[in-house]
Amino acid sequence: DTGVSQNPRHKITKRGQNVTFRCDPISEHNRLYWYRQTLGQGPEFLTYFQNEAQLEKSRLLSDRFSAERPKGSFSTLEIQRTEQGDSAMYLCASSLLAGGYEQYFGPGTRLTVT
Amino acid sequence: QQQVKQSPQSLIVQKGGISIINCAYENTAFDYFPWYQQFPGKGPALLIAIRPDVSEKKEGRFTISFNKSAKQFSLHIMDSQPGDSATYFCAASVYNFNKFYFGSGTKLNVKP
Numbered sequence: 001d002t003g004v005s006q007n008p009r010h011k012i013t014k015r016g017q018n019v020t021f022r023c024d025p026i027s028e029h030n031r032l033y034w035y036r037q038t039l040g041q042g043p044e045f046l047t048y049f050q051n052e053a054q055l056e057k058s059r060l061l062s063d064r065f066s067a068e069r070p071k072g073s074f075s076t077l078e079i080q081r082t083e084q085g086d087s088a089m090y091l092c093a094s095s096l097l098a099g100g101y102e103q104y105f106g107p108g109t110r111l112t113v114t
Numbered sequence: 115q116q117q118v119k120q121s122p123q124s125l126i127v128q129k130g131g132i133s134i135i136n137c138a139y140e141n142t143a144f145d146y147f148p149w150y151q152q153f154p155g156k157g158p159a160l161l162i163a164i165r166p167d168v169s170e171k172k173e174g175r176f177t178i179s180f181n182k183s184a185k186q187f188s189l190h191i192m193d194s195q196p197g198d199s200a201t202y203f204c205a206a207s208v209y210n211f212n213k214f215y216f217g218s219g220t221k222l223n224v225k226p
Contacts, residue, residue, distance in 0.1 A: 004157070033213065042203045042216030043158065056212055091157055101146045101207065103214060105157035
C-alpha cells in the first residue's frame with residue numbers, strides 16, 4: 001500500500017501524559033499536513049510542512065503541540081501535558097508541491113485522554 | 115468564523131435517488147473546491163474536485179455544480195447506492211493550497 005500511513009491508530013492516555021504520533025506520507029510528496037477532527041465536525045488545519053520546513057501553524061496549535069518533519073519524509077506530532085480537550089482524531093495528509101491540489105489523507109490516529 | 119458552511123447536516127435517500135449536498139463560502143480568493151467521503155474510523159478520501167473556471171464537473175455518478183457569483187457549490191450523487199452511505203465533506207482552499215477549510219459534514223444514509 002503506497003498511501004499515507006499513520007501510527008498508532010488508537011491511543012488512550014491519561015491527562016497530563018505526553019503522546020507522539022507518526023505520519024508517513026506518500027513517497028515523493030513534498031507537502032505534509034496535520035489536521036484535527038472532533039466528533040461530528042470537519043477536519044481543522046493544524047500545521048503543514050514543505051519538505052522539512054514548517055511553513056504555517058494554526059492558532060489551534062497551542063505551545064503544548066509540536067510537529068517535526070526531520071528529513072522531509074515522515075512527520076511526528078507531539079502533544080505534551082495532554083488535556084481531555086485534546087481527545088480527537090488526528091489526521092495527516094500529503095500532497096505534491098507542483099501539479100495538483102489534491103491532498104491525500106491517512107486513516108488517522110484516534111486519541112482519547114482520560 | 116466558519117469559512118465553509120455545509121448543509122444539510124444529515125440526509126436520507128432511497129436507493130436509486132439523487133443525493134444533493136450544498137456548500138457556501140465567503141472568501142472569494144478560494145479557487146479549489148474538493149469533496150471528500152469519509153467512512154467511520156477512516157480518513158477522508160478525495161471524491162471529486164472543481165476549479166472556479168468551470169461550472170460543472172462530472173465523474174461517474176458524482177457531479178459538482180459550481181456557482182461563482184453565488185459563492186456556492188454542491189455535490190450531486192446520482193443513482194445513490196447503500197454503499198454511498200458515509201459522511202461527505204466539502205472543502206475550499208486558496209491558490210497556494212497550503213490548507214483546506216472544511217465544512218461540518220453531511221451524514222448520508224441511503225436506504226435499500
